[in-house]
Amino acid sequence: MLTQVLLQLTVVVTLMVLVSIAVFVGRYRLRDTRLEWRARVRAAAPVTALLAAVLLFNSVARQYGPDVSWMIHWNLTWPIYDVEGEFILWLQSFEAPAITAYFSFIYIYGYVFLLVFPVIAYFALSNTRPLRELLTAYTLNYVLGLGIYVFIVAYGPRNMMPELVDALLYDTYPQYQHLTRQVNRNTNVFPSLHTSLAATVTFLAFRTRAIYPKWFLLATGLGVSVAISTMYLGIHWAIDVAAGIVLAYICVALAGFLVGRWSVTAWVASLRDSNPSPSTSTGTDTNPDTDPNPGSSSGSEPKADAGTPDTTPSESEPETGSDPEPERA
Amino acid sequence: MGVQRMSLPSDDVGADADADANTGYSRRSLLAAGATGLSVAASGCIDRVQSVVDSDTAEQVSLSILSLPAADGDRETAEIARHLESNLDAVGIDATISTRSESEFLETILIDHDFDLYVGRHPADFDPDFLYETLHSTYEYDQGWQNPFGFTDTLTIDRLLERQREETGADRERTVATLLEGIAQEKPFEPICVANEYRAVRTDRFDGWDENYLTTGSGYLGLESDASSDTEQLHALVTDQRLTQTFNPLSPTTHEQRVIVDLLYDSLAVPRWSVPEETEATDEETQAGEEVIDAANVSIEPWLATDWEWDGENRTMTVDIREDCTFHDHTGGDDTDADGSDDNGSESAIPLTAEDVAFTYRFLADTTYGRAASASPAPRYQGHVSAVDSVTVEDEYQLTISFSTDRAVAERALTVPILPSGSDSPWISHLESSVESADDDWSPTQGDWSIVTTDHAPPTGSGPYKYDSHDAGTSVTLTRVEDHFTLRDDDHDLPAPTADELHFEVDPGTSSSVERVANGDADITTTRLDTYALESTIDDDAVSFVESPSWSFYHIGFNTRSMPCGNTHFRRAVSQLVDKQWVAEEVFAAEDSARPVATPVAEEWVPDSLAWDDGELVTTFEGEDGDLNVDAARELFASNFEYDDGALVW
Numbered sequence: 001m002l003t004q005v006l007l008q009l010t011v012v013v014t015l016m017v018l019v020s021i022a023v024f025v026g027r028y029r030l031r032d033t034r035l036e037w038r039a040r041v042r043a044a045a046p047v048t049a050l051l052a053a054v055l056l057f058n059s060v061a062r063q064y065g066p067d068v069s070w071m072i073h074w075n076l077t078w079p080i081y082d083v084e085g086e087f088i089l090w091l092q093s094f095e096a097p098a099i100t101a102y103f104s105f106i107y108i109y110g111y112v113f114l115l116v117f118p119v120i121a122y123f124a125l126s127n128t129r130p131l132r133e134l135l136t137a138y139t140l141n142y143v144l145g146l147g148i149y150v151f152i153v154a155y156g157p158r159n160m161m162p163e164l165v166d167a168l169l170y171d172t173y174p175q176y177q178h179l180t181r182q183v184n185r186n187t188n189v190f191p192s193l194h195t196s197l198a199a200t201v202t203f204l205a206f207r208t209r210a211i212y213p214k215w216f217l218l219a220t221g222l223g224v225s226v227a228i229s230t231m232y233l234g235i236h237w238a239i240d241v242a243a244g245i246v247l248a249y250i251c252v253a254l255a256g257f258l259v260g261r262w263s264v265t266a267w268v269a270s271l272r273d274s275n276p277s278p279s280t281s282t283g284t285d286t287n288p289d290t291d292p293n294p295g296s297s298s299g300s301e302p303k304a305d306a307g308t309p310d311t312t313p314s315e316s317e318p319e320t321g322s323d324p325e326p327e328r329a
Numbered sequence: 330m331g332v333q334r335m336s337l338p339s340d341d342v343g344a345d346a347d348a349d350a351n352t353g354y355s356r357r358s359l360l361a362a363g364a365t366g367l368s369v370a371a372s373g374c375i376d377r378v379q380s381v382v383d384s385d386t387a388e389q390v391s392l393s394i395l396s397l398p399a400a401d402g403d404r405e406t407a408e409i410a411r412h413l414e415s416n417l418d419a420v421g422i423d424a425t426i427s428t429r430s431e432s433e434f435l436e437t438i439l440i441d442h443d444f445d446l447y448v449g450r451h452p453a454d455f456d457p458d459f460l461y462e463t464l465h466s467t468y469e470y471d472q473g474w475q476n477p478f479g480f481t482d483t484l485t486i487d488r489l490l491e492r493q494r495e496e497t498g499a500d501r502e503r504t505v506a507t508l509l510e511g512i513a514q515e516k517p518f519e520p521i522c523v524a525n526e527y528r529a530v531r532t533d534r535f536d537g538w539d540e541n542y543l544t545t546g547s548g549y550l551g552l553e554s555d556a557s558s559d560t561e562q563l564h565a566l567v568t569d570q571r572l573t574q575t576f577n578p579l580s581p582t583t584h585e586q587r588v589i590v591d592l593l594y595d596s597l598a599v600p601r602w603s604v605p606e607e608t609e610a611t612d613e614e615t616q617a618g619e620e621v622i623d624a625a626n627v628s629i630e631p632w633l634a635t636d637w638e639w640d641g642e643n644r645t646m647t648v649d650i651r652e653d654c655t656f657h658d659h660t661g662g663d664d665t666d667a668d669g670s671d672d673n674g675s676e677s678a679i680p681l682t683a684e685d686v687a688f689t690y691r692f693l694a695d696t697t698y699g700r701a702a703s704a705s706p707a708p709r710y711q712g713h714v715s716a717v718d719s720v721t722v723e724d725e726y727q728l729t730i731s732f733s734t735d736r737a738v739a740e741r742a743l744t745v746p747i748l749p750s751g752s753d754s755p756w757i758s759h760l761e762s763s764v765e766s767a768d769d770d771w772s773p774t775q776g777d778w779s780i781v782t783t784d785h786a787p788p789t790g791s792g793p794y795k796y797d798s799h800d801a802g803t804s805v806t807l808t809r810v811e812d813h814f815t816l817r818d819d820d821h822d823l824p825a826p827t828a829d830e831l832h833f834e835v836d837p838g839t840s841s842s843v844e845r846v847a848n849g850d851a852d853i854t855t856t857r858l859d860t861y862a863l864e865s866t867i868d869d870d871a872v873s874f875v876e877s878p879s880w881s882f883y884h885i886g887f888n889t890r891s892m893p894c895g896n897t898h899f900r901r902a903v904s905q906l907v908d909k910q911w912v913a914e915e916v917f918a919a920e921d922s923a924r925p926v927a928t929p930v931a932e933e934w935v936p937d938s939l940a941w942d943d944g945e946l947v948t949t950f951e952g953e954d955g956d957l958n959v960d961a962a963r964e965l966f967a968s969n970f971e972y973d974d975g976a977l978v979w
Binding site: 075163168170187 | 404
């Protein structure tokens with residue numbers, strides 16, 4: 001059951017990504033990527049490794065987190081419900097099969113696509129800063145979000161409001177529960193990591209709107225849809241979503257502040273300098289961090305109009321290998 | 330929001346502090362710290378400021394209702410809790426719902442006793458003697474399934490509980506009736522309804538699901554397998570992850586563990602349940618289309634015992650047990666060579682003898698086995714073992730058990746799982762190492778010490794299935810024991826294991842479980858389904874829903890150790906805030922799946938005064954069709970409590 005759902009997810013998201021590469025990235029950026037991918041991978045490697053480490057740590061810590069959470073026991077379920085009242089019920093009053101289908105698709109497929117595609121889109125830029133900011137922001141989301149999960153126990157609307165029966169994701173499409181159960185605990189709802197990661201992508205898309213204007217529009221639409229879907233499907237409270245947006249804002253701001261502050265390659269180079277062997281110039285071309293507004297080199301490129309990408313994105317495999325598949329809600 | 334702890338009168342706060350000192354566990358203080366931290370911005374701080382300013386100001390009564398998550402736990406429980414919460418609010422009580430995972434829920438109620446009131450299911454039993462364990466004041470301070478309400482009524486209820494154990498026939502019926510009326514007055518808990526259990530099954534690989542009671546392990550024995558299809562492994566779905574993590578038969582916090590314990594362990598006797606034949610059922614029953622399960626349909630039949638004989642006074646029983654039964658050997662095929670013994674595993678396996686039976690009863694009564702200063706009863710089976718006075722081993726396969734109770738109650742004691750006693754026994758080795766590593770005055774916390782809380786994997790029983798492997802949180806696999814007596818001996822008509830393997834896999838919930846059975850991915854949903862699932866239609870003749878009547882009742886449990894739930898008038902008034910008829914009809918989606926009750930026993934034992942339809946002692950809802958008559962309900966409270974500006978205060 002799980003493998004079937006995973007396979008379906010992989011196929012659908014891959015298709016969406018391929019189409020989006022054709023529409024948003026275009027032939028010229030791919031051509032440049034083919035030439036420069038080594039340098040870009042080197043630039044993004046440290047933060048990618050960090051993200052991978054955080055995800056790995058998370059998968060181990062997940063076994064112990066819930067026990068600790070119940071021990072600390074800040075159960076926020078009732079306070080949230082008390083403050084927010086029946087907003088979710090109101091939202092679900094618009095329930096219709098087509099709307100449920102749309103938001104279910106967004107919650108699973110749209111969300112994964114929203115997180116995977118910008119990794120590739122930013123990798124296709126000569127300036128690696130957006131990519132590193134994106135990966136840093138992802139990492140921060142996990143670290144901060146999961147940190148909060150350890151302290152706060154809260155159940156979502158679907159577990160507090162038995163009257164929500166019509167538009168619940170897991171009743172309409174029970175197979176998805178096998179997937180989300182792998183990455184999620186039902187007591188981890190505050191804040192909504194689904195929302196915060198989606199909002200992170202949207203905020204960064206806003207920053208890079210000069211380079212990817214159409215992507216900014218799509219990312220905004222998808223980001224808003226993801227946020228609504230988590231509430232409409234009874235998984236998150238409106239307060240979780242609001243907290244998720246705040247978390248996303250903090251992460252994006254922090255990422256902008258942190259990226260380029262330390263350079264692993266420079267550090268390695270300085271170590272090498274103490275040795276007699278002459279170091280190559282890796283440090284210089286991977287740290288063009290001075291300009292926080294990217295797009296100087298790639299923004300002038302003609303927009304992609306090529307129907308099919310003639311280059312498969314296989315070069316970017318090392319990047320997508322670390323894609324944040326194990327998302328949390 | 331956890332603030333109500335602080336609003337308790339000072340003597341209760343003192344009791345909490347004492348409990349901390351006893352357990353030596355900082356959970357409660359952590360909780361208090363959390364509540365303080367969180368409530369700074371909320372009402373807690375303001376409340377306290379007010380009470381400092383004006384110490385005469387009475388505070389609003391606040392209650393926290395423990396309940397289970399709706400989607401991932403028990404939708405019906407959550408819905409009843411909501412119904413109760415809104416009605417408590419309506420009468421001016423500051424009620425909140427505290428949602429816990431299933432094991433946390435049980436731990437809070439059974440171990441920590443840290444609750445005001447809860448909504449949940451009680452396992453109950455076919456015989457009313459389960460009330461002894463549930464309510465006797467002997468168990469006031471015990472942790473586990475014994476007296477979680479902290480209820481004490483030594484003059485009336487205790488005496489009736491004791492008396493019904495010693496009586497027979499009509500005498501016992503009268504005493505039980507008086508007892509039930511007393512409980513209905515005192516209301517340590519308030520039963521709401523009894524609901525049938527539903528499970529989805531596939532009949533194309535295994536059939537005969539309705540022959541035995543699926544709530545117990547026997548439901549998985551004596552099946553008919555379809556020879557034409559692959560029937561090596563029976564695939565069952567469970568919801569609770571803990572079932573695949575811990576196999577300790579003594580653990581009180583593992584929900585719905587019974588099936589696996591029944592399959593791994595033998596007991597001297599088993600309850601056999603039978604549905605009345607169509608012709609035997611009364612017209613009423615047939616009309617209602619319901620199968621009535623009551624004491625008349627349950628009998629205690631020999632299992633590991635071949636036979637037993639009572640002495641003239643019905644107080645001492647001589648039991649013969651089956652010969653050549655062995656405990657499961659988990660040493661593994663590779664290790665047997667190292668032992669130097671022969672390769673045949675069954676030769677080196679530990680035989681089950683009368684010694685093990687004697688050990689089991691003594692151990693369940695005191696899990697320290699006399700090593701600690703005071704006895705530490707297991708948090709399960711206390712009602713059973715408290716009926717046993719002494720066990721004498723006569724020879725390898727015969728023993729005499731003397732009881733302090735009459736036959737009906739005594740025979741129920743024969744259904745506990747038999748644990749191994751030899752030097753290889755995991756229980757003995759755990760004890761030895763605990764004693765060794767402890768100080769001179771070793772006093773483990775009853776109901777919550779490591780022998781009770783350990784995972785106990787691999788579990789060593791002698792039952793028809795043997796533990797094979799598990800993947801914690803995901804699945805557990807049991808394999809058939811080829812030389813189990815049900816397969817080996819032919820002097821009985823007991824059900825024997827059919828499938829080579831039983832594979833229990835964790836599945837997230839009702840909808841997904843039903844879908845997997847419909848897809849052919851599983852044979853049965855072991856965990857009972859939420860009733861809304863019955864509305865789903867499945868186009869497959871091989872899939873059906875099996876209905877199992879149950880004794881298990883939904884109820885409100887009160888913590889009588891603290892106010893306001895320590896007050897009988899208060900409990901009675903709260904009981905009138907739940908519309909049982911409405912709950913049975915509206916909350917339980919399937920028609921006739923639940924029936925409202927006024928008393929917690931099987932129908933045969935219900936006295937006329939507590940019959941739901943017209944009993945004069947039945948507590949009625951203050952309202953109609955689920956809607957509370959607020960003014961009348963407030964009157965109920967006003968006679969014993971005060972109102973201040975619409976809020977119930979104290």
